[in-house]
Amino acid sequence: MATKPAWPNLKKGNKGINVYALQSLLVYHGASIDIDGSFGDGTKTAVSNYQKNHNLGDDGVAGTSTLSSMVVTVNKGVSNNAAKAAQYLMNKFEAMDVDGSFGAGSQTATKAFQKGMGITQTGSVDATTWQYLFGYNMYPSSASKDAYASVCAYNTTLTSSQMTDNARYICNYLMGQGFTKNAACGVLGNMQRESSINPGLWSKFNDTSSAYGLVQWHPPTVFLNRAKATGELTAATATAANALALTDSVGLMKAELSCLIWCCTKGDFFKPEEGSSMDHTGIRMTFDEYKQSDLDAGTLAKIFHDHYERSGDGTSGLNTRATYATNWYNSL
16 A cells, blocks of 8 residues: 555645646635636635635645545546546546546546555545545555565665665655655755665764765764654664664655654754855745745755755756756656
């Protein structure tokens, strides 16, 4: 079974298939707005009105409570805008007409999607199926849908295949946390430059004064202390991290990704270096804006570097990060 994703947070400025689906659901619930895939003032007002009518607060952001409240079960034979919303989302995975008429073809595609995600194959779009449709933008790797056993975390060089498996896992994880594919691949471009996308890598073997992990935390206690505090590591030591890498590579991967997101939000590590050399794009944004950005992956790799990594890379190294990000976007 694919990891159950978080609902996205859709807000003003977002564009794309998830917004088409949101707008279709709003129309289903009585809003009079254009279904154009662009979250503008009209969509924000419609979301706010829906929230007021359902006692959800009225911030105009369609997140977990709002989206989960809006979805309804769509069965074969239904013809309405809820069915259209499901069809918009299903087209991220299975080709179908978006006509609002949920017929045999839509039912078959839904079963294929449910099978691909490892959830119950009913052919109906129920609450769980909606969450997977909104939360993912592509299928997980067929080799790792259940336990992602192919995740690798070795304190050594990974093969190209192992790195790709790790990249696919990370991309799906981040998109499940509300990242666009562009933004997720921007992070991947940096991870490849830092660690070759290897959560088990020390810059100096077992030296706790050296850098560690996917983004090469330095000092590594940024990650080790966080993982110890959350119970993901038994101790904030290289020995504990290495043991987890050997016994539960998925657990280590999840702990590092969880730490990265914490660093970028609660930990206040994600910020532009104003007035310094760390301004290669002229673009500054919050972490939430980064997650939802539809800028190209190469540009987002540079933005992530300037806002989070802030390495000593020169122009060539920075461009390498951007190239890696673009390659992941095109290949995953």
